[in-house]
Amino acid sequence: DAMVIQNPRYQVTQFGKPVTLSCSQTLNHNVMYWYQQKSSQAPKLLFHYYDKDFNNEADTPDNFQSRRPNTSFCFLDIRSPGLGDAAMYLCATSTRTGADGYTFGSGTRLTVV
Amino acid sequence: AQTVTQSQPEMSVQEAETVTLSCTYDTSESNYYLFWYKQPPSRQMILVIRQEAYKQQNATENRFSVNFQKAAKSFSLKISDSQLGDTAMYFCALDTGTASKLTFGTGTRLQVTL
Incomplete structure (x- = not known):
């Protein structure tokens, strides 16, 4: 089944200490998002990639970075995690228009710790 | 800027009964998409139902239906024949297609009881 896979779960x-979270997709969607x-609380958008174009939200701290080496993979890097960064991090994908919703x-x- | 408001932080419904979750939104765009997402405890967020703003007909997916009132900017979710598995946080969301970003409401926690 086509899907969005995040590793690790915990x-x-x-x-x-720097940490990297990963996300992969088999949907071939153009857009990939990272939410905190x-x-x-509601998910808060950190940034998104529209194909290779990176779009950062204005209030996303510099401590958060992202990489998208190819269509299928996207990474979230937290350079110096603080206690306030403890959260669930959600990866999502969508088509170019988002009309079908996000996966x-x-x-x-x-x-x- | 887009906003989505869910005024019911928590709701409870008995199994087999019907419940309606409220959502209002604001946008200056003429065309947009509205969604309801379900997030069970410690589980994946999944799409429940979607509505295209230019379509007059209310969307329906099995036991889930919406009441879309475009002029009032209202988008409520009705769950019929509630089941224990419907227990979850429900988020209303808006996508205007501009930069294709979802704006979420604050969520309604629904508890289905026996």
């Missing part, structure tokens, strides 16, 4: 990292979701991965729950 990630524990030390305060200040804290407990009982979400299962998420990576990040814990910072």
